[in-house]
Amino acid sequence: MFGIVKPCVHRLGERFQADWMAHLCGLCLALRRDHGQFARIVTNYDGLLLSVLTEAQTGPLSGTRRAAGPCALRGMRTASVAQGDGARLAAAVSLVLASAKMRDHVADRDGLLARAPVAAAARRIAATWGRAGERGGAAVGFDTAVLVDAVERQPGVESLAGPGTAVLTVTEPTETATAAAFAHTAVLAGRPDNAGPLAEAGRLFGRLAHLLDAVEDRRADALSGAWNPLAATGTPLAEARRLAEDALHGIRLALREAEFRDGRLVHLLLAHELRRSVDRAFGAAPVCAADRHGGPGPYGAAVPQQPYGTGAPLPGNPYAGGGSPGGGGGLGGGFGGGFGPPPEPVKGRRGFWAGCGMFFALCCTCKMCCADTYEGPWSRKKRSGCCRSCDCSCPGGCDDCDCCCPCDGC
Numbered sequence: 001m002f003g004i005v006k007p008c009v010h011r012l013g014e015r016f017q018a019d020w021m022a023h024l025c026g027l028c029l030a031l032r033r034d035h036g037q038f039a040r041i042v043t044n045y046d047g048l049l050l051s052v053l054t055e056a057q058t059g060p061l062s063g064t065r066r067a068a069g070p071c072a073l074r075g076m077r078t079a080s081v082a083q084g085d086g087a088r089l090a091a092a093v094s095l096v097l098a099s100a101k102m103r104d105h106v107a108d109r110d111g112l113l114a115r116a117p118v119a120a121a122a123r124r125i126a127a128t129w130g131r132a133g134e135r136g137g138a139a140v141g142f143d144t145a146v147l148v149d150a151v152e153r154q155p156g157v158e159s160l161a162g163p164g165t166a167v168l169t170v171t172e173p174t175e176t177a178t179a180a181a182f183a184h185t186a187v188l189a190g191r192p193d194n195a196g197p198l199a200e201a202g203r204l205f206g207r208l209a210h211l212l213d214a215v216e217d218r219r220a221d222a223l224s225g226a227w228n229p230l231a232a233t234g235t236p237l238a239e240a241r242r243l244a245e246d247a248l249h250g251i252r253l254a255l256r257e258a259e260f261r262d263g264r265l266v267h268l269l270l271a272h273e274l275r276r277s278v279d280r281a282f283g284a285a286p287v288c289a290a291d292r293h294g295g296p297g298p299y300g301a302a303v304p305q306q307p308y309g310t311g312a313p314l315p316g317n318p319y320a321g322g323g324s325p326g327g328g329g330g331l332g333g334g335f336g337g338g339f340g341p342p343p344e345p346v347k348g349r350r351g352f353w354a355g356c357g358m359f360f361a362l363c364c365t366c367k368m369c370c371a372d373t374y375e376g377p378w379s380r381k382k383r384s385g386c387c388r389s390c391d392c393s394c395p396g397g398c399d400d401c402d403c404c405c406p407c408d409g410c
Contacts, residue, residue, distance in 0.1 A: 003045045004209050004277045005269050012268070018080070019265050023048040023055070023090075025068060026082030030091040035132040039091075041356070042098040042129070046209070047090040050185055052265055053198065054086025057189035059261030085140045085188045092136030093181050096144045099130035100151035102352075111351030118353065142184045150177035158227060163234040167243070170229040171210040178206030186258075197257035201270065204247040204254065208274065211244050212281040237282070244278050350378050 009017045027048050031039040055064060064084045070076040103126045105113055112118045130148075137144035150173040161170050182202025186194035214229045215237065221228035230240055252271050260266060350358060358377035376383050 004212055005049065005273050006045055006277070007269065007273045016265055016268055020048075020052075020269075021074075022065065022080055023051040023082045023087070025071070025074070025079055026051055026087040027090045027094070029068060029081055030083065030087040031094065034088065034091060034136055035095060035129075038125075039095060039129065039132065042094045044094060047094040049205075049269065050090040050093060050181055051082050051086035052269065053182065053185040054084070054089070054188050055082060056260045056263050056266045057186065057191050057194060057258075086185065088136055089140050089142055089181070089184060089188060092133045092140065092142065092144060093147065095129045095133030095136065096147045097151065097177075099126045099128075099133060100148060102126040102129070104151070105352070111349075112353055113351070122352070140184075140188060142181075146180045147177045150174065158229070158232070161229070161232050163232075165233045167211070167214075167229055167233045167235040167240070168207065170233065171207045174210045175203040175206040178209070179203040191259065194258040197254045201251050201254035201258070204250045205270070205274075208244055208247040208251075208278070211240055211247070212277060215240055215281045241278075241282055244282075248274055248278060349380060352378075 007020065009020075012020055024043070024045075028040050028043040031043060058064070064082060064086075065080050066083050068079050068081045070078055102122055105111075106119050106122050106126070109119070113122055134144050154173045157170055157173060179199040179202040182205070183195045183199035186192060186198050210229070217226075218228055218230060218237075220226070222231065229235070230237070248271075251274065255263070255266065255270060349355075355378035362374060362377060374383055375381070
């Protein structure tokens, strides 16, 4: 899955913030419960969309929420968190894609992974995650082979792409993977008629994730010589923006065709927050102060990009090299500006293990929560702590909605 939906907790409002965090914490705890403590590192923003979509179709059924104990990333507060098949599907997808991306980085000998002992350890972790994700997917009736196939096909698609190739040819594997994952939420919810519309929404979401990743990484890829789909196919930024806008519109249309018991959070995330993701990537001024530092994290703080990508791996996502699925887009990556003021000089990314060490140091020193800004452990980009003030003005986020909007506050 991907890390482009990063809502500001101030825009969400109290009700939607609680629901959003319930799904994110539910994904994290499902990973721990079914796959072990270390698996929680693959928790990501966009994986929780599968849990959100499942619950939106079934409604708040008995047994779909549970009370979770205190957690350091929640300020040692308890919380009501999502559980059930939606969270398990999100966990399985997250693990499979993280496994595939880690194997890809081992093959590319990125950073510390160029050292044989580290690479051997990473291969074992990737194999463990891959098997765990396969088991988790089977437990909820989802064949994870479609995800693995998409990741494995991406390098071949990229190797054949050149000037004049349609950029959508490059995004196709990502689209296929996300379509399958979104559609399976309809199966879990017992609403087979929703499978078609949600598959279309997932396909366009995958296209958008790939395009925004390519836009954000454009400058860094040019400096490092890494493969980027926009540069490789000669796609201008104006065309990328047009395709992104079309994808946004298509997602809204697809969601209208699906039936939800309560689709307000889905609408807020996949209509309004996706719009802000596109604006961030193409340089539009953010509404929220937190957006200027990469957006808030799962618990109000801006959580670092995850360790499996180029440019900005997860969240961007736990699954985001050149010439590979995460290279200049693909099944992972982070997102940022494309136009506007010149960005700060690009700092070298930390390696996987160095980033892990810095992540735990930031957590233990409470900088993620209390610091005005801190440096992302993997990406080394500026992030803002959850106590940072925010100048959001529209809690409902519906100021520019052109659809029949079910959000509170419209």
